[in-house]
Amino acid sequence: xxxxxxxxxxxxxxxxxxxxxxxxxxxxxxxxxxxxxxxxxxxxxxxxxxxxxxxxxxxxxxxxxxxxxxxxxxxxxxxxxxxxxxxxxxxxxxxxxxxxxxxxxxxxxxxxxxxxxxxxxxxxxxxxx
Numbered sequence: 550x551x552x553x554x555x556x557x558x559x560x561x562x563x564x565x566x567x568x569x570x571x572x573x574x575x576x577x578x579x580x581x582x583x584x585x586x587x588x589x590x591x592x593x594x595x596x597x598x599x600x601x602x603x604x605x606x607x608x609x610x611x612x613x614x615x616x617x618x619x620x621x622x623x624x625x626x627x628x629x630x631x632x633x634x635x636x637x638x639x640x641x642x643x644x645x646x647x648x649x650x651x652x653x654x655x656x657x658x659x660x661x662x663x664x665x666x667x668x669x670x671x672x673x674x675x676x677x678x
């Protein structure tokens with residue numbers, strides 16, 4: 550991501566996640582320096598009501614945070630826009646899986662349809678002339 554960081558440089562991040570699923574190898578983001586209790590969540594969703602960054606138990610995870618949010622107890626990655634950086638990290642940690650090129654047996658392709666060799670035509674697709 551090309552961002553400044555602090556903490557355990559040997560930490561291996563394996564997945565992007567939300568604060569409610571933070572665990573070993575996880576990367577979440579926090580935008581509000583007042584703490585997790587101020588993070589807006591949909592009604593009925595899990596929400597930490599009192600935890601601030603200082604209240605989180607150190608673990609094998611990292612947080613993307615604004616540059617003003619410093620904490621020696623946690624691996625932190627600093628970003629002006631932690632959400633945008635989390636989206637970029639998610640794309641790196643969870644790359645899209647592209648289906649193999651080809652035409653599915655249930656697809657119908659018209660006789661005059663021309664397809665590139667790298668095209669995937671999925672199940673039950675109909676391509677007409």
